[in-house]
Amino acid sequence: MEKLDLVEIAPNANPPVCKILDHGKYLYEKEKKRKRDAKKQSSGQLKEIKFTPTISDNDYKFKLKKAIDFLKNNHKIKFSVYFRGRQLAHLDFGYNLLNRVKDDLKEIAKVENQPYREGRNLTMIVGNIKSSGK
DSSP states (O other): OOOOEEEEEETTSSSOEEEEEOHHHHHHHHHHHHHHHHHHHOOOOEEEEEEOTTOOHHHHHHHHHHHHHHHHTTOEEEEEEEOOGGGGGOHHHHHHHHHHHHHHTTTTEEEEEEEEEETTEEEEEEEEHHHHTO
């Protein structure tokens, strides 16, 4: 005869639910299901893309293309505009740049955190419309 165990499946039910099965196999299947469910839940990572307020148009387009790839892979993106020296006197260049990013990505991205100042940086966090619309 096989070595089977009496396993309590639902202890909170009235009456409690039990099954006769191989306990080791039951634990293995339960862990496998938990890992599979956890894999489906992953919302991606936070990626960072840095700009300077005087970024050239070609560099901007390249970084925007990278941002679109990240969004398609369900990653959130932290856009940072970092200022050096006297550039800090012209924060409006940074705000204009982040607004341009927002406008260019409005079809596929949703702004989760509006642009805010963080030391010498202006920061904005953007997520995929599909993943943030749940």
